[in-house]
Amino acid sequence: xxxxxxxxxxxxxxxxxxxxxxxxxxxxxxxxxxxxxxxxxxxxxxxxxxxxxxxxxxxxxxxxxxxxxxxxxxxxxxxxxxxxxxxxxxxxxxxxxxxxxxxxxxxxxxxxxxxxxxxxxxxxxxxxxxxxxxxxxxxxxxxxxxxxxxxxxxxxxxxxxxxxxxxxxxxxxxxxxxxxxxxxxxxxxxxxxxxxxxxxxxxxxxxxxxxxxxxxxxxxxxxxxxxxxxxxxxxxxxxxxxxxxxxxxxxxxxxxxxxxxxxxxxxxxxxxxxxxxxxxxxxxxxxxxxxxxxxxxxxxxxxxxxxxxxxxxxxxxxxxxxxxxxxxxxxxxxxxxxxx
Amino acid sequence: xxxxxxxxxxxxxxxxxxxxxxxxxxxxxxxxxxxxxxxxxxxxxxxxxxxxxxxxxxxxxxxxxxxxxxxxxxxxxxxxxxxxxxxxxxxxxxxxxxxxxxxxxxxxxxxxxxxxxxxxxxxxxxxxxxxxxxxxxxxxxxxxxxxxxxxxxxxxxxxxxxxxxxxxxxxxxxxxxxxxxxxxxxxxxxxxxxxxxxxxxxxxxxxxxxxxxxxxxxxxxxxxxxxxxxxxxxxxxxxxxxxxxxxxxxxxxxxxxxxxxxxxxxxxxxxxxxxxxxxxxxxxxxxxxxxxxxxxxxxxxxxxxxxxxxxxxxxxxxxxxxxxxxxxxxxxxxxxxxxxxxxxxxxxxxxxxxxxxxxxxxxxxxxxxxxxxxxxxxxxxxxxxxxxxxxxxxxxxxxxxxxxxxxxxxxxxxxxxxxxxxxxxxxxxxxxxxxxxxxxxxxxxxxxxxxxxxxxxxxxxxxxxxxxxxxxxxxxxxxxxxxxxxxxxxxxxxxxxxxxxxxxxxxxxxxxxxxxxxxxxxxxxxxxxxxxxxxxxxxxxxxxxxxxxxxxxxxxxxxxxxxxxxxxxxxxxxxxxxxxxxxxxxxxxxxxxxxxxxxxxxxxxxxxxxxxxxxxxxxxxxxxxxxxxxxxxxxxx
Numbered sequence: 001x002x003x004x005x006x007x008x009x010x011x012x013x014x015x016x017x018x019x020x021x022x023x024x025x026x027x028x029x030x031x032x033x034x035x036x037x038x039x040x041x042x043x044x045x046x047x048x049x050x051x052x053x054x055x056x057x058x059x060x061x062x063x064x065x066x067x068x069x070x071x072x073x074x075x076x077x078x079x080x081x082x083x084x085x086x087x088x089x090x091x092x093x094x095x096x097x098x099x100x101x102x103x104x105x106x107x108x109x110x111x112x113x114x115x116x117x118x119x120x121x122x123x124x125x126x127x128x129x130x131x132x133x134x135x136x137x138x139x140x141x142x143x144x145x146x147x148x149x150x151x152x153x154x155x156x157x158x159x160x161x162x163x164x165x166x167x168x169x170x171x172x173x174x175x176x177x178x179x180x181x182x183x184x185x186x187x188x189x190x191x192x193x194x195x196x197x198x199x200x201x202x203x204x205x206x207x208x209x210x211x212x213x214x215x216x217x218x219x220x221x222x223x224x225x226x227x228x229x230x231x232x233x234x235x236x237x238x239x240x241x242x243x244x245x246x247x248x249x250x251x252x253x254x255x256x257x258x259x260x261x262x263x264x265x266x267x268x269x270x271x272x273x274x275x276x277x278x279x280x281x282x283x284x285x286x287x288x289x290x291x292x293x294x295x296x297x298x299x300x301x302x303x304x305x306x307x308x309x310x311x312x313x314x315x316x317x318x319x320x321x322x323x324x325x326x327x328x329x330x331x332x333x334x335x336x337x338x339x340x
Numbered sequence: 341x342x343x344x345x346x347x348x349x350x351x352x353x354x355x356x357x358x359x360x361x362x363x364x365x366x367x368x369x370x371x372x373x374x375x376x377x378x379x380x381x382x383x384x385x386x387x388x389x390x391x392x393x394x395x396x397x398x399x400x401x402x403x404x405x406x407x408x409x410x411x412x413x414x415x416x417x418x419x420x421x422x423x424x425x426x427x428x429x430x431x432x433x434x435x436x437x438x439x440x441x442x443x444x445x446x447x448x449x450x451x452x453x454x455x456x457x458x459x460x461x462x463x464x465x466x467x468x469x470x471x472x473x474x475x476x477x478x479x480x481x482x483x484x485x486x487x488x489x490x491x492x493x494x495x496x497x498x499x500x501x502x503x504x505x506x507x508x509x510x511x512x513x514x515x516x517x518x519x520x521x522x523x524x525x526x527x528x529x530x531x532x533x534x535x536x537x538x539x540x541x542x543x544x545x546x547x548x549x550x551x552x553x554x555x556x557x558x559x560x561x562x563x564x565x566x567x568x569x570x571x572x573x574x575x576x577x578x579x580x581x582x583x584x585x586x587x588x589x590x591x592x593x594x595x596x597x598x599x600x601x602x603x604x605x606x607x608x609x610x611x612x613x614x615x616x617x618x619x620x621x622x623x624x625x626x627x628x629x630x631x632x633x634x635x636x637x638x639x640x641x642x643x644x645x646x647x648x649x650x651x652x653x654x655x656x657x658x659x660x661x662x663x664x665x666x667x668x669x670x671x672x673x674x675x676x677x678x679x680x681x682x683x684x685x686x687x688x689x690x691x692x693x694x695x696x697x698x699x700x701x702x703x704x705x706x707x708x709x710x711x712x713x714x715x716x717x718x719x720x721x722x723x724x725x726x727x728x729x730x731x732x733x734x735x736x737x738x739x740x741x742x743x744x745x746x747x748x749x750x751x752x753x754x755x756x757x758x759x760x761x762x763x764x765x766x767x768x769x770x771x772x773x774x775x776x777x778x779x780x781x782x783x784x785x786x787x788x789x790x791x792x793x794x795x796x797x798x799x800x801x802x803x804x805x806x807x808x809x810x811x812x813x814x815x816x817x818x819x820x821x822x823x824x825x826x827x828x829x830x831x832x833x834x835x836x837x838x839x840x841x842x843x844x845x846x847x848x849x850x851x852x853x854x855x856x857x858x859x860x861x862x863x864x865x866x867x868x869x870x871x872x873x874x875x876x877x878x879x880x881x882x883x884x885x886x887x888x889x890x891x892x893x894x895x896x897x898x899x900x901x902x903x904x905x906x907x908x909x910x911x912x913x914x915x916x917x918x919x920x921x922x923x924x925x926x927x928x929x930x931x932x933x934x935x936x937x938x939x940x941x942x943x944x945x946x947x948x949x950x951x952x953x954x955x956x957x958x959x960x961x962x963x964x965x966x967x968x969x970x971x972x973x974x975x976x977x
Contacts, residue, residue, distance in 0.1 A: 102717075103717040104714055104715055104717060105713060105714040105715075105716070105718040105719040105720060105782065105783075105784075106714070106719045106720065107710065107714060107720050108721060108722050110722055111720060111722070111786075115707065118699060118703065122697045122699065123693065124691060124693045124695075125691070125692070125693055125694065125695025125696075125697060126695075126697070127697050127698050127699050127700075128699045128700060128703060129699075130700040130703070130801075132788075132799050133788050133790075133799065134746060134759065134790055134797055134799055147559075148559070149558070149559035149560075149562040150386075150558065150559065150562065150579075151386045151558075151562065151579045151580055152386050152387075155385075155386075159748055159749075159750060159751070159752075160748070160749040160750055161746050161747060161748060161749060161759070161797075162747040162748070162749050163746070166746075166797065168725075168748075168759070186695075188695050194725065194787075194788070196725075198750055198752060199752070200752070201752075207724075207752050207756070208725060208726075222626050222627055223627075224626065224627055224628065224629035224689065225627065225628050225629045225686055226628075226629025226630075226686055226687060226688055226689035227629065227688075227689050227691045229629070229686055229687075229688040229689075230688035230690050230691060231691060232688075233688050234690075246688075247683070247684065248683035248684075248686065249366065249367065249371075249683060250367075250368060250369060250370075250675070250678075250679040250683065251371075251385065252385040252386065252387045252388070254387075257669070257671035257672055257674070257675055258628075258671065258674050258675035258678050258679070260683060261371075288627060288671060288674070290671065291669065291671065305627070329722065330722060330723060330724055331773075332721045332722075332723050332766065332769060332770030332774070333770075333773060333774065334719050334721070334770075334774045334777070334778065334781070334783070337719055337721060338719065
């Protein structure tokens with residue numbers, strides 16, 4: 001007769017059963033097995049009468065220990081089953097897990113930027129206007145003071161169509177004169193869209209990319225380079241989400257005079273790849289609209305004046321997001337599109 | 341162009357602070373491409389090339405920027421003979437020619453070969469080297485003929501069609517009537533402004549020479565160089581024009597090196613054109629957003645060697661430096677003022693932001709469509725606007741596009757031969773690529789397409805959406821997306837023979853194919869944004885519809901379709917049989933088993949007058965089922 005051994009065994013048996021319990025039902029069975037009137041615990045109690053008095057005391061202590069333990073464990077488990085049935089706790093559990101997603105597509109970075117840029121320019125009075133990509137030679141070149149048989153044309157290598165005088169616009173400036181012919185100043189407009197170049201592609205060059213063109217023509221009021229500089233500062237500060245420092249530098253574009261390059265101060269302190277260690281990034285071309293261009297648009301340069309600017313969309317995105325290769329934009333690769 | 345400081349020293353008095361020079365050049369003149377203790381390399385754009393892309397002109401710029409004095413250019417010599425060569429100049433050119441007798445040609449001295457070496461030019465002999473040097477120094481191409489090899493009279497004329505010319509490079513060129521030549525009685529002795537001829541070549545035995553310095557029309561040189569694919573330094577300069585003032589200067593300067601020989605008088609075909617005076621209104625400086633004192637303005641003009649005359653208060657007549665061909669109008673004067681004064685001194689000034697904004701309405705359509713497509717689970721791509729021959733064949737075979745494409749004259753690759761007439765090809769390429777990385781690909785693009793109709797180029801903005809999938813059944817999902825698309829943008833549409841109609845006008849199409857991508861199907865639809873915009877503009881009247889007073893009862897019916905029965909037939913049958921109490925028929929679900937598709941439709945019964953009884957609905961529903969079962973369908977419930 002070894003009651004001590006039996007108490008230990010019963011404890012082990014109980015613990016094993018407890019581990020296997022998955023449902024409330026199984027738990028109830030265990031309760032029946034151990035705690036009911038003729039259950040295993042009750043059977044163990046039969047020892048009591050067979051023991052000597054001095055042993056009875058010790059047995060009583062050990063038996064009660066086991067009984068308390070079993071009751072406590074069952075109560076604990078019972079509570080936990082109650083918990084899962086409580087819907088508030090159930091919801092909390094689910095919320096802590098991933099849900100089944102409704103798939104929503106990703107917008108292409110160029111169009112997200114386009115939307116953002118239109119919004120920024122809208123804030124300062126510029127309207128976004130759609131413009132054609134296939135234009136004629138006059139619109140792309142002659143109206144902008146880039147005559148035929150002139151090396152200035154070589155600054156824009158052109159994709160021509162087999163139709164005479166028809167080409168894929170090399171710059172959004174091709175829409176300046178057509179737009180001005182249909183809209184009387186004062187005007188503030190931006191044209192964002194694709195332009196095309198006959199060019200070998202590499203990390204920085206594509207045959208197809210986007211430009212942002214700005215045109216601000218006023219009547220009688222003088223539009224100044226100071227204001228143009230402000231427009232650049234405003235736009236780039238908003239676009240790059242930091243205070244933009246802008247530097248102007250003399251340059252040459254046949255359709256503006258004076259014409260200049262616009263550089264943006266690089267965020268780097270000591271020079272970096274983006275700015276080729278110069279501290280400044282070439283970012284746009286701009287200038288006062290040439291009287292010749294105004295005349296092409298049937299506007300008298302004595303009364304009308306203004307400025308125009310152009311800027312590469314991919315270029316500013318490559319700077320903003322550190323994109324190393326312009327060819328990603330047209331790759332059609334969703335791994336790129338979803339990543340940015 | 342590279343400028344070596346040791347050469348610039350010959351033209352400028354005083355010490356050149358090269359660090360300051362670099363800074364000033366960048367801020368006020370040209371982009372600096374390269375810079376070290378020996379040289380500065382600058383990018384001179386076409387407008388400043390005539391005056392500044394040479395030692396003398398660049399030195400002028402440097403002396404302006406650093407406030408240094410320019411040395412005097414040595415141009416003294418004495419004419420020793422009276423003999424003048426007469427030239428018949430038949431075209432619009434500025435032409436000079438001078439005879440020099442009893443020259444002694446030799447190898448060049450070190451100073452000359454050293455300069456040429458810096459510009460990667462081989463020394464040939466003194467006379468040839470000297471002419472190359474003058475071009476570098478003053479920007480004027482110089483050509484020297486061996487006068488004994490010429491048979492006067494000399495003419496400047498257009499070539500005869502098919503006329504042959506052998507150049508200094510020993511190559512034969514066949515000319516056309518647009519090419520300008522210098523000819524003697526035997527034929528061309530030079531391709532004007534581009535290349536000298538072999539026949540009158542100067543060599544070490546040359547005794548008598550004719551020195552030609554000229555300014556030829558830039559467009560003619562531009563065309564001939566490109567037509568003959570013959571590009572020379574002289575041609576490059578003439579394309580950018582050579583100032584007449586420099587021609588005269590060079591004609592004298594070169595004689596300074598030939599003082600020991602018998603120099604003749606200069607033939608010039610016309611007077612040097614006097615630069616036109618430019619009227620400049622001092623108040624126009626306001627355009628720059630800076631304030632400049634009149635004295636400072638005058639100083640800048642003086643620096644640039646522009647003569648000014650205030651003929652009326654604040655109105656100046658300006659006579660420019662004749663070397664500056666790029667200065668023509670008052671805006672050019674502004675350009676000079678602002679760069680010399682310093683762009684960095686311009687402070688920004690806000691514009692009045694209050695200005696009526698109206699974006700192009702097509703952008704609203706674009707945004708709405710894009711949002712809708714994104715929410716329907718399509719990713720946006722942007723692809724090349726071009727397609728190739730094979731792509732066009734595919735479009736024709738699949739009857740997607742049958743018209744005439746806009747063809748590119750000079751495509752960069754064969755795949756880029758046409759401007760795309762549909763977005764299909766770009767989306768197909770992108771799908772193919774992405775199926776390598778993703779299981780299902782749903783993509784769309786919004787962009788321009790173009791084609792030719794009745795000889796005219798038509799450009800349109802299209803929306804194209806493509807789903808590529810391993811299972812055909814997914815077409816039901818794709819069709820659902822098309823339905824949702826139009827529901828979301830709020831337009832009614834119809835499909836007939838895979839064409840999409842908006843308000844009875846064909847606005848797009850649907851295309852389905854099993855063979856275009858490896859083991860998968862392609863589903864595609866394309867629609868015209870302008871057609872959508874048009875339909876938006878015909879704004880629909882919105883009317884209040886009373887909320888039903890009585891409850892609805894639903895019955896679902898499921899059946900396999902066994903032959904080609906269209907939805908309209910079933911829908912019409914339900915309404916016809918069910919009568920007034922059928923309020924609506926809705927798509928509920930579908931499944932596919934053993935190649936058969938089963939649809940479940942939900943019929944909504946409701947009366948406007950009363951609550952319908954269950955038995956009544958059951959009776960009508962049974963009637964409907966009975967009628968439907970007569971069609972080629974297999975009822976499931």
